[in-house]
Amino acid sequence: MSTQELITQELITQVKIQRYLPEQHNEPYWQTFTVPMDESTSILDALNHIKEEQDPSLSYRWSCRMAICGSCGVMVNGIPKLGCKTFLRDYSGPLKIEPLAHFPIEKDLMVDMDTFLQHLTAVQPYLIPDFINEQPASTEPYKQTPAQLAKYRQFANCINCGLCYSACPQFGLNAEFLGPAALTLAHRYNLDSRDTGKDQRMAQLNSHEGVWGCTFVGFCSEVCPKGVDPAAAVNQGKVEAAKSTLIALFKG
Amino acid sequence: MHNKAGFEKPLNALWWLKHRFFKAYMLREATVIPLLFFIGCMLAGIYSLLQGENQWLAWLGFMQQSWVVGLNILALLASLYHALTFFVLFPRVMPLSLGDYRIPAWAIVAGQWMAVVAVLLFFGWLFL
Numbered sequence: 001m002s003t004q005e006l007i008t009q010e011l012i013t014q015v016k017i018q019r020y021l022p023e024q025h026n027e028p029y030w031q032t033f034t035v036p037m038d039e040s041t042s043i044l045d046a047l048n049h050i051k052e053e054q055d056p057s058l059s060y061r062w063s064c065r066m067a068i069c070g071s072c073g074v075m076v077n078g079i080p081k082l083g084c085k086t087f088l089r090d091y092s093g094p095l096k097i098e099p100l101a102h103f104p105i106e107k108d109l110m111v112d113m114d115t116f117l118q119h120l121t122a123v124q125p126y127l128i129p130d131f132i133n134e135q136p137a138s139t140e141p142y143k144q145t146p147a148q149l150a151k152y153r154q155f156a157n158c159i160n161c162g163l164c165y166s167a168c169p170q171f172g173l174n175a176e177f178l179g180p181a182a183l184t185l186a187h188r189y190n191l192d193s194r195d196t197g198k199d200q201r202m203a204q205l206n207s208h209e210g211v212w213g214c215t216f217v218g219f220c221s222e223v224c225p226k227g228v229d230p231a232a233a234v235n236q237g238k239v240e241a242a243k244s245t246l247i248a249l250f251k252g
Numbered sequence: 253m254h255n256k257a258g259f260e261k262p263l264n265a266l267w268w269l270k271h272r273f274f275k276a277y278m279l280r281e282a283t284v285i286p287l288l289f290f291i292g293c294m295l296a297g298i299y300s301l302l303q304g305e306n307q308w309l310a311w312l313g314f315m316q317q318s319w320v321v322g323l324n325i326l327a328l329l330a331s332l333y334h335a336l337t338f339f340v341l342f343p344r345v346m347p348l349s350l351g352d353y354r355i356p357a358w359a360i361v362a363g364q365w366m367a368v369v370a371v372l373l374f375f376g377w378l379f380l
Contacts (some may be wrong), residue, residue, distance in 0.1 A: 020259055028259060078270060104258030113260045147352065171276065172263040216341060217277045232344035241344060 013037050017167035018098040020105050037088045044072050044083035060109035070161030073100050075091050081162035082225045102172040116162050119178045123186035128197025148193040155188035155233050157226040164230050177213040180220040180230035187233040206241035280337045283330035290327035375379040
């Protein structure tokens, strides 16, 4: 479809949305909506249009509209996407929108992300200062060279949207698996020159629920809207975990 | 683990048929199956070598059957496919640098294929 056609024609498209209203139904069901579209209509725009003009009972999460808050993740034709960063113009035929896979559905397109948040917390994703060797509470800023920044920068772009968890069959099969984003964030802090918490994180990482639960399916990196490449981070984590095991072995 | 109630649908055994990407992943993992056959053949060969000449000749006869040759060609293709996927993943798992210079991924992949060619040439020179 050319841009010219899109401008001159009033276009409409069909959107199939998986609904789940726990007070009224035991199971999710499909509902089809017809929405107007132009070249700039995103999935989120379409959802907003439905809620405002057609069915105010539709529930979904969103906030920033610019792929930074990470709240509008949904499955579009079976693939995890950010609603604000995915456009109707890129699809032909009816569109199927479902809540993010591998999470319990609370209502319509809203899922319960508690497991994900617990996994994030578990890996201590923050700078852990060296309390043992350093005098506590230094007022000096932590300095970092561009080269030191470059080591972890890519992995710091995560917006916690959870798309990688919906792309990960290992998380789908076993929700105890810490999963792509949590393991990536752990790796990001392990790589940070200002951090000394690697040993503390290693017990979590170097376990079956940690990096070894990953089989490098790699779909997490395909769906990541920020180009973080979690699969690379998790598998770099395997190298670190193996090193840590070897070192522990020789130390006895 | 879940604090709130919600609708949950567990993954069924055919989850990997849902997407092209998952099928490619399963194909990569399945390359081990014909390789198991090749390893079985090789171990049988070593064992029959220890058993003496008759056993060795019987093994040679077994190996020359067309279905055995076919399966071993499949094992070779499978391991080359696995190598292809592995070589592409390698620079992501172990990014290499020379000082401050980050070696580009394509150079690492090319280096691995050059190593494959070198090994093939070495064994070619050894046996042919």
